[in-house]
Amino acid sequence: MIHSTFIKELKELSRDGRVRISFLIVVLLMAVATWISKSQYTTINEQYQEAETAERHIWEAQGEKNPHSAAHYGTYAFKPKYPLSLVDHGVDKFTGTSIFLEAHKRNEAQFSKAADQTGLARFGDLTPDFVLLFILPLLIVFLGYNAFTKEKEMGTLVLLKSQGTPVGKLIFGKWLGIFTPIFITVALLFIVAGIVLSNLNDFGVFSWTSLGVMFLVYLAYYIIFINLVLFISSKMKKSGISLVLSLGAWILACLAVPKAASNMAESQYPYPTRQEFAASITKDQKSGIDGHDPWNKQAKMLENEVLKQHNVDSLEQLPFNFDAYRMQKGEEHTAEIYFKHYKHLKTQFEQQSKLYRNLAVLSPFLPTRFMSMAVANTDYSTHWDFADAAETYRVDLQAFLNGNFAENSSYGEWSYRADESTWKEMPAFDYDPPELSEILSRNSSNSAILSAWILGSFSLLFFTTKKL
Amino acid sequence: MYKFNFIYELKGLLRNGWIQLLSLLLFALFFFAFYNGHEKVNKRKSDILAAHQEVQESDQVMLKQLDSVERGMEVTASPWTIPSKPMAVGNYHPRVAAMDPSNLAFISTGQSDLFTHYVKPKTSGDDLALNFTEITNPVQQLFGSFDPAFVIIFLLPLIIIAFTYNVLSSERESGTLRLLASQPISLASWVLQKMVIRLFWILVMISVILTIVFYINGSDRSIASLLPVFGVTAGYILFWFALAFIVNLWVGSSAKNAIALIGLWLLFVLLIPSTLNQMGSTLYPMPSRTLMINQLRNAKAEATKKQDEILDNFLRDHPEYAINDPNQGRSFYHRYMASQQLVREELQPVIQKFEGQLQNQQQWISQLKWLSPAIIVQQELNALAGTSTRDYESYRKQVTAFAETWRQHLLPFLYNNQPFSSQDYKNLPVFEYVSLESDSTAKSTLVLAMIALGLVGLGFVKGMAYQSSRNIITP
Numbered sequence: 001m002i003h004s005t006f007i008k009e010l011k012e013l014s015r016d017g018r019v020r021i022s023f024l025i026v027v028l029l030m031a032v033a034t035w036i037s038k039s040q041y042t043t044i045n046e047q048y049q050e051a052e053t054a055e056r057h058i059w060e061a062q063g064e065k066n067p068h069s070a071a072h073y074g075t076y077a078f079k080p081k082y083p084l085s086l087v088d089h090g091v092d093k094f095t096g097t098s099i100f101l102e103a104h105k106r107n108e109a110q111f112s113k114a115a116d117q118t119g120l121a122r123f124g125d126l127t128p129d130f131v132l133l134f135i136l137p138l139l140i141v142f143l144g145y146n147a148f149t150k151e152k153e154m155g156t157l158v159l160l161k162s163q164g165t166p167v168g169k170l171i172f173g174k175w176l177g178i179f180t181p182i183f184i185t186v187a188l189l190f191i192v193a194g195i196v197l198s199n200l201n202d203f204g205v206f207s208w209t210s211l212g213v214m215f216l217v218y219l220a221y222y223i224i225f226i227n228l229v230l231f232i233s234s235k236m237k238k239s240g241i242s243l244v245l246s247l248g249a250w251i252l253a254c255l256a257v258p259k260a261a262s263n264m265a266e267s268q269y270p271y272p273t274r275q276e277f278a279a280s281i282t283k284d285q286k287s288g289i290d291g292h293d294p295w296n297k298q299a300k301m302l303e304n305e306v307l308k309q310h311n312v313d314s315l316e317q318l319p320f321n322f323d324a325y326r327m328q329k330g331e332e333h334t335a336e337i338y339f340k341h342y343k344h345l346k347t348q349f350e351q352q353s354k355l356y357r358n359l360a361v362l363s364p365f366l367p368t369r370f371m372s373m374a375v376a377n378t379d380y381s382t383h384w385d386f387a388d389a390a391e392t393y394r395v396d397l398q399a400f401l402n403g404n405f406a407e408n409s410s411y412g413e414w415s416y417r418a419d420e421s422t423w424k425e426m427p428a429f430d431y432d433p434p435e436l437s438e439i440l441s442r443n444s445s446n447s448a449i450l451s452a453w454i455l456g457s458f459s460l461l462f463f464t465t466k467k468l
Numbered sequence: 469m470y471k472f473n474f475i476y477e478l479k480g481l482l483r484n485g486w487i488q489l490l491s492l493l494l495f496a497l498f499f500f501a502f503y504n505g506h507e508k509v510n511k512r513k514s515d516i517l518a519a520h521q522e523v524q525e526s527d528q529v530m531l532k533q534l535d536s537v538e539r540g541m542e543v544t545a546s547p548w549t550i551p552s553k554p555m556a557v558g559n560y561h562p563r564v565a566a567m568d569p570s571n572l573a574f575i576s577t578g579q580s581d582l583f584t585h586y587v588k589p590k591t592s593g594d595d596l597a598l599n600f601t602e603i604t605n606p607v608q609q610l611f612g613s614f615d616p617a618f619v620i621i622f623l624l625p626l627i628i629i630a631f632t633y634n635v636l637s638s639e640r641e642s643g644t645l646r647l648l649a650s651q652p653i654s655l656a657s658w659v660l661q662k663m664v665i666r667l668f669w670i671l672v673m674i675s676v677i678l679t680i681v682f683y684i685n686g687s688d689r690s691i692a693s694l695l696p697v698f699g700v701t702a703g704y705i706l707f708w709f710a711l712a713f714i715v716n717l718w719v720g721s722s723a724k725n726a727i728a729l730i731g732l733w734l735l736f737v738l739l740i741p742s743t744l745n746q747m748g749s750t751l752y753p754m755p756s757r758t759l760m761i762n763q764l765r766n767a768k769a770e771a772t773k774k775q776d777e778i779l780d781n782f783l784r785d786h787p788e789y790a791i792n793d794p795n796q797g798r799s800f801y802h803r804y805m806a807s808q809q810l811v812r813e814e815l816q817p818v819i820q821k822f823e824g825q826l827q828n829q830q831q832w833i834s835q836l837k838w839l840s841p842a843i844i845v846q847q848e849l850n851a852l853a854g855t856s857t858r859d860y861e862s863y864r865k866q867v868t869a870f871a872e873t874w875r876q877h878l879l880p881f882l883y884n885n886q887p888f889s890s891q892d893y894k895n896l897p898v899f900e901y902v903s904l905e906s907d908s909t910a911k912s913t914l915v916l917a918m919i920a921l922g923l924v925g926l927g928f929v930k931g932m933a934y935q936s937s938r939n940i941i942t943p
Binding site for chain 2: 018036047048050051054055058062073076078090091093094095096097098108110111112113114115116117118119120121122123124125126130134135138142145146238239240243244247248251255256258259260261262263265266267270271272273274275276277279345348349352356380383
């Protein structure tokens with residue numbers, strides 16, 4: 001029975017002109033989206049490599065200079081793009097791509113793509129993730145809305161019933177009838193994406209495993225949609241009503257809930273404004289060690305401490321440049337202040353993420369979106385990870401420069417110039433994104449929610465539908 | 469016949485609960501959206517207010533310090549922050565350059581979630597040091613906001629589709645079309661009547677709901693300020709009704725109609741905008757920001773190397789300062805400000821390229837926005853709310869100009885080696901944001917209505933041909 005229902009559904013779908021057109025449109029959209037993404041990805045990566053090499057050259061060719069001048073001159077950390085970002089662009093458009101690393105200050109990533117675009121960009125971009133997340137569920141709605149209602153409308157359900165067809169088997173046959181074409185299409189799309197990605201040379205390491213995980217996530221998402229659409233179709237009497245309801249579910253899951261969640265997250269756990277954030281850091285800095293400020297209380301204490309430690313009575317007698325030493329201490333203190341404030345931001349971000357997870361009860365879109373971005377390394381966590389790595393590098397860089405200054409000069413010797421070759425000694429900034437296993441364990445609650453959705457929707461379809 | 473139709477339809481819609489459901493749904497959606505919009509605007513207002521207060525407080529400290537300096541007392545602060553030095557005023561006591569929300573800002577979030585609404589330009593630093601983006605969780609920006617613009621642009625058409633997709637087909641499917649076919653009325657005008665009744669109801673409901681929600685959310689403005697929003701919305705509603713009318717006559721069964729209408733919705737609301745955006749950014753590509761950083765670095769490195777030379781040149785160009793500078797009292801800031809001036813001038817064309825491309829893209833959109841009513845409405849609502857790309861561009865320009873005013877106001881003090889005094893406080897420049905006026909609302913509304921009328925006309929022609937050539941009872 002399952003088999004014959006399955007074959008019949010497939011035949012019917014393949015004969016339906018609308019279905020053929022819909023599939024064609026989806027594949028076409030996907031092809032265009034992938035092509036656009038690929039060309040953008042290649043240019044961005046070329047620019048990234050060019051900028052990175054140029055910046056390293058600028059840093060190394062500073063010539064003779066006081067290390068602290070070099071610290072203020074600073075350098076840039078550029079955010080790389082990873083192969084899977086071609087499939088899911090995630091929040092990349094909204095996060096900055098470069099961080100200026102300088103003395104005394106932790107800077108935010110600058111220059112987001114969205115800020116350089118017009119308001120039109122807010123409608124969404126034609127990208128593979130747009131097709132995967134929005135259009136394919138819509139295709140499922142079109143495939144399945146009348147799976148049962150058409151049998152009711154044409155009266156064939158009565159025939160089926162009179163033959164004693166078990167309801168469960170009928171449902172499963174229909175389910176397979178929709179799942180199979182979706183599965184084949186998506187699998188083909190992912191295989192093509194994998195081939196395209198593995199043929200891009202030089203840019204990051206592409207892993208088939210990550211792509212496979214992403215495929216599974218989307219498959220789960222589509223299974224949930226198939227279950228929901230079939231459930232609605234089984235409960236309704238008319239195709240039209242079934243279609244409207246399924247569309248309603250689509251709108252709710254993909255458009256309304258994410259937006260409402262965004263508003264709730266923003267108002268319940270707000271970030272400070274950029275200016276407020278900077279002001280509260282300055283406030284903390286005033287009460288702490290300021291690397292430049294010899295009048296500062298804490299610096300004075302440090303001075304006494306160091307003098308006592310080395311058993312000398314003036315700073316000139318120290319075996320190192322105390323100015324540089326104090327600056328380094330100040331730098332460490334500033335880094336702590338930044339750490340504290342960024343930790344606050346991070347707590348807000350975690351609270352917001354929790355809210356998104358709670359609202360995932362209303363929408364399978366949310367866990368899918370988050371999982372997909374995470375695997376593609378285009379989610380907000382990866383951005384945090386990158387920003388933290390850049391900050392660690394900045395702190396190391398300051399320690400290196402202040403260390404050089406302290407060791408090679410004496411107190412008050414601001415005219416000291418470090419050798420031309422000094423700058424090469426500091427290794428270049430290098431960032432590795434989190435491993436897949438780490439991403440998965442970080443997103444374990446999202447995968448749990450997605451699994452709960454699958455189980456829930458399956459039981460809704462099979463256990464509550466005893467009678468058609 | 470018309471009167472009967474009207475009464476019958478109304479009764480039908482009331483009895484099957486459509487009108488009740490629709491009113492509730494629209495009310496809930498608009499209420500939530502208005503609430504979100506107001507919340508964002510209130511946050512923005514209170515942020516700006518807090519910034520002004522902070523400056524006021526720090527000004528009090530500054531005046532006290534100035535007073536101490538003028539009376540020859542010692543000031544307990546780092547020497548470079550004492551406000552008798554003009555650059556200390558310029559860097560440690562900047563003014564707030566805020567973009568106050570317009571009256572209708574709650575209607576559309578637009579670009580407001582990307583950008584900050586106040587900055588404090590300092591005398592040092594280049595124009596790029598002014599960061600206009602805001603720190604937020606980018607997920608919020610990715611998902612967008614549930615604001616009135618979202619309800620109007622995305623959800624209203626879907627509600628209209630649900631309300632109209634089966635106007636003709638349901639009669640056919642339930643068999644009542646046979647009865648109607650015997651009546652002396654053309655198919656098209658009969659469908660039109662049913663549509664007009666629905667249109668009328670939606671318009672009434674929307675105006676009532678907008679008014680109620682407007683007052684519930686405690687707006688202190690007059691309801692008349694909402695009129696342009698209502699106008700554009702009505703035009704958009706009209707367009708979707710016209711589309712539904714034509715699809716009803718053209719397509720066939722209820723489900724087919726619904727699929728066709730959803731397809732059109734997808735086309736107008738998602739595909740055309742994203743394709744146009746893509747084409748815009750391909751035709752007028754933004755130069756690379758990462759490569760711009762390299763340019764900036766090189767310019768700065770050059771300038772630092774030649775600081776003394778630059779200062780000499782600067783003083784040659786500005787003899788008014790050189791008179792008071794017999795080559796003495798040259799401090800760090802004398803050299804720094806002069807070289808910054810040069811860096812700014814050199815980078816001006818680079819920055820201009822970005823703004824220029826953004827303007828080109830905007831131009832491209834305003835030419836092609838007529839391809840999709842959703843774009844027309846979005847652009848209009850953003851313009852009315854003062855949250856469009858152009859508004860932020862104008863704000864950036866005004867701030868950059870103000871930063872220059874701020875610098876130019878304090879530079880004479882620096883180069884004349886003249887201390888800043890409490891007398892000079894009241895002359896400090898103040899930023900005043902001048903908002904853009906949106907004047908195309910009426911035109912857009914009119915165009916939307918014209919498109920709708922055109923579609924209805926097309927529907928009539930099709931309806932006539934259809935009726936005379938085919939059996940209308942079975943599709």
